[in-house]
Amino acid sequence: MNIRPLHDRVVIKRLEEEQKTPGGIVIPDSAAEKPQRGEVVAVGNGKALENGDVRKPEVAVGDKVMFGKFSGTEIKIDGEEVVVMREDDILAVLG
Amino acid sequence: MNIRPLHDRVVIKRLEEEQKTPGGIVIPDSAAEKPQRGEVVAVGNGKALENGDVRKPEVAVGDKVMFGKFSGTEIKIDGEEVVVMREDDILAVLG
Amino acid sequence: MNIRPLHDRVVIKRLEEEQKTPGGIVIPDSAAEKPQRGEVVAVGNGKALENGDVRKPEVAVGDKVMFGKFSGTEIKIDGEEVVVMREDDILAVLG
Amino acid sequence: MNIRPLHDRVVIKRLEEEQKTPGGIVIPDSAAEKPQRGEVVAVGNGKALENGDVRKPEVAVGDKVMFGKFSGTEIKIDGEEVVVMREDDILAVLG
């Protein structure tokens, strides 16, 4: 996917919720809600700070990440749906 | 089109949604909604930061870009409709 | 007109909408709405930034400019109506 | 009037609207509205910026100024009504 997010934006492909307990039992997530996890497909250069520095992003392409329910904007690129959000809306990197 | 956006503003000409799946099938976009993609026709000098630096824009004339549904202000220049928005409202550059 | 706007303010005289297509046909603008274009008649010194610098204005007297519908404050100077706005409310310079 | 406004405040005595067209015809202003012009009677030292500098005021005692309708706080000093506002609420200096 050929897309370059601007400044502190990140492009993420949502992943179905793979909820397994340590024992391996898959806990189905309520289908109604969009998964809050996904894989990073593109990362911007980072947020410009008021002193002119750029805050290096702490995520990279391929990272599995968790984010808030209402974060980002859905867009379609070549028929595929991705979500573009600010790095600040990403909670954590998994694994 | 002879227009110079100020500071961190960007002038964009909307492009009809060309939604093709990898297989080439065009997915018609709901006509009601204005396309959220367009081509950059003019770029300002960039945003002045509080330390006096200017944050160089990350888009250039001719870039194809995606932006939020409610971003920018519609204006007519020589009968042609364009939308003027802040660079921060642009999500990503395509291709 | 003898008026000196403060800091990042700009004084603008509204211009009737001259909407001509490339082919020259004038597209009447809805009379109800105030024109969003005008000519700059006075410019302040510019916005003071938090580091003490002053951000030089990017417009000059005589520039034709576009601005948002609800921008600025209408005032009457010697019977003539002008609008005073922040430079940040100006979208672009035309021509 | 012995009053010292603090930091970026300015004390202004309202002036009746003297609305004359170039031809000299006085255009009565709607009496209901308070005049938005006045004369500066006292000026503070200026706004402290986050880097410790003080932004020198661009108005001086005696300047005739225009300001927004809802700007400032009315106070009575020795029976005389004046309005105290931030320098940022002043639109422009006249004459």
Next chain:
Amino acid sequence: MNIRPLHDRVVIKRLEEEQKTPGGIVIPDSAAEKPQRGEVVAVGNGKALENGDVRKPEVAVGDKVMFGKFSGTEIKIDGEEVVVMREDDILAVLG
């Protein structure tokens, strides 16, 4: 009164409105409203700016000051009512 306001706070004892015209006629102020003038009884060290400096207060103990109607918090110290406000809420020093 033994009280030390923090940072940019100021402690003020309200004064009854002494409204005298130049000719000396006392204009009773509407009793319902709390007086907007008072005497400074204690001053904090001043507001910490983002660069680590402290903005020196422009008021001192004993100053007669004017402030906005809804400024500050009423507190009782040894049975006496005073109002604690930010220096920024003080409009001007009188006399």
Next chain:
Amino acid sequence: MNIRPLHDRVVIKRLEEEQKTPGGIVIPDSAAEKPQRGEVVAVGNGKALENGDVRKPEVAVGDKVMFGKFSGTEIKIDGEEVVVMREDDILAVLG
């Protein structure tokens, strides 16, 4: 009480209102309202400023302080109720 407030937070134990006039008469405070005074039991390192400095707190353990009615968050530590607030919510130090 073994508790370490973070950054610019302060832990305070509320004190019953001891309202005595200079003559020593205790003025009962309306029981309904929580006292707005208390004793500092723990102080954080202070607020991080945008230039990386830390603004040293102006209160210390043992100080008697006044604060706003709705300031802070009530928490129970070992059965004892204390209130944790930002240093900025403290109005003044008494005595």
Next chain:
Amino acid sequence: MNIRPLHDRVVIKRLEEEQKTPGGIVIPDSAAEKPQRGEVVAVGNGKALENGDVRKPEVAVGDKVMFGKFSGTEIKIDGEEVVVMREDDILAVLG
């Protein structure tokens, strides 16, 4: 649990409320409310300040902390529920 919170985020595992008075009597907390205390399981690098510095976090893995009722976002990692919040939402470290 393999999770890396971004920038100034912290991952916390809620702890049941262990409310013991000095004498050791357990005070049951109202079951309805989620406990406002927990153990830190992961800490981000810290908050990027506008001058490019990073504010070192004041909590570490293993710390017992108190936080506000409505702080953070609940997420499930391998079937286990944790809450991810900004370091600024943490009130204090216990013990």
